[in-house]
Amino acid sequence: MGSTWIKLAVLYLVFGICVGLFMSMTLMLKWGSAHAHVNLVGFATTAIFGVIYSVYPGAAKNSLGKAHFWLHNLGVPVFLLSAFLVQVPGMLDTAHIFTYLGGGAFGIGTIIFIVNAFKNINETTLIGSKK
Numbered sequence: 437m438g439s440t441w442i443k444l445a446v447l448y449l450v451f452g453i454c455v456g457l458f459m460s461m462t463l464m465l466k467w468g469s470a471h472a473h474v475n476l477v478g479f480a481t482t483a484i485f486g487v488i489y490s491v492y493p494g495a496a497k498n499s500l501g502k503a504h505f506w507l508h509n510l511g512v513p514v515f516l517l518s519a520f521l522v523q524v525p526g527m528l529d530t531a532h533i534f535t536y537l538g539g540g541a542f543g544i545g546t547i548i549f550i551v552n553a554f555k556n557i558n559e560t561t562l563i564g565s566k567k
């Protein structure tokens with residue numbers, strides 16, 4: 437499960453860097469917030485979750501880990517889409533619907549991760565644990 441998180445994170449890194457290069461070339465700096473969210477929510481946050489679940493695979497296998505995976509990986513693309521749409525004239529109302537839906541799923545997933553971390557991140561779920 438951890439490796440799937442990390443592979444998804446790398447896709448966001450590629451996209452985020454492309455947006456950064458596009459902004460540098462065109463000086464269309466209005467995409468800066470979306471670029472930052474793709475890199476920091478899409479790449480950095482997803483990759484950190486992936487590393488945590490790689491170190492504690494036992495925490496990824498339970499229902500909380502699975503719920504977190506789906507809420508995060510369905511919610512984040514919708515949330516990031518909204519980060520671009522807010523910059524498109526006339527799309528603000530639509531963008532906000534996506535922000536609430538995608539950001540809501542991402543937020544609920546993160547709360548589930550926090551519960552999972554306190555309940556299930558310990559020596560019994562650590563990689564290589566024989567307990």
Ligand code: HEM
Nearest residue numbers: 452453455456457459460465468469471472475476479480
């Ligand atoms: C080749 C790679 C990258 C390029 C060419 C690039 C380019 C840019 C540009 C042109 C801006 C706008 C600066 C401005 O408004 O004055 C920016 C902002 C930013 N970038 Fe990148 N970037 C790259 C990679 C990254 C990565 C990997 C991260 C984070 C992991 C990142 C995080 C940010 C943040 C936080 C901002 C500020 C956004 C804001 O103020 O709204 N960038 N970047």
